[in-house]
Amino acid sequence: MLQCTAYTEIPEIDALVALTVMEGGPDQPPDxxxxxxFLMCELGEHDDQAxxxxxxxxxxxxxxxDLWLFWTDTGTYRFxxxxxxxxxxxxDSVTRAxxxxxxxxxxxxxxxxxxxxxxxxxSERARAEVQRIWDTRGET
Ligand SMILES: [Zn+2]
Ligand SMILES: [Zn+2]
Numbered sequence: 001m002l003q004c005t006a007y008t009e010i011p012e013i014d015a016l017v018a019l020t021v022m023e024g025g026p027d028q029p030p031d032x033x034x035x036x037x038f039l040m041c042e043l044g045e046h047d048d049q050a051x052x053x054x055x056x057x058x059x060x061x062x063x064x065x066d067l068w069l070f071w072t073d074t075g076t077y078r079f080x081x082x083x084x085x086x087x088x089x090x091x092d093s094v095t096r097a098x099x100x101x102x103x104x105x106x107x108x109x110x111x112x113x114x115x116x117x118x119x120x121x122x123s124e125r126a127r128a129e130v131q132r133i134w135d136t137r138g139e140t
């Protein structure tokens with residue numbers, strides 16, 4: 001399933017407050033927002049009733065709560081500290097085991113079932129670029 005394509009501008013002041021008050025949050029909350037002003041919804045495609053969600057901060061100690069930003073297409077948003085989804089793909093295999101990156105009780109599919117269309121597009125471009133470089137090398 002493809003990833004939801006919604007994105008939102010981070011409500012910076014509220015995000016700083018949420019990062020500051022959370023247990024296990026960053027030492028320097030402004031640094032945690034230094035990656036940019038926008039977040040993409042990380043969930044798989046979902047219906048309009050469900051909120052979009054993007055992880056704002058990953059708690060450093062396992063089993064702690066991660067900070068998520070939830071928003072809707074109508075412009076409302078909220079922050080929530082939630083424990084990670086307990087689901088694991090290939091739990092029977094140590095080498096292939098993959099934990100779900102979402103929060104407990106998320107809608108739609110687990111993270112390993114979601115493909116990022118941008119990721120795929122980029123790796124396609126990268127493959128084409130590598131091929132082009134190889135081709136030019138062959139000519140010289
Ligand atoms: Zn979404
Ligand atoms: Zn999950």
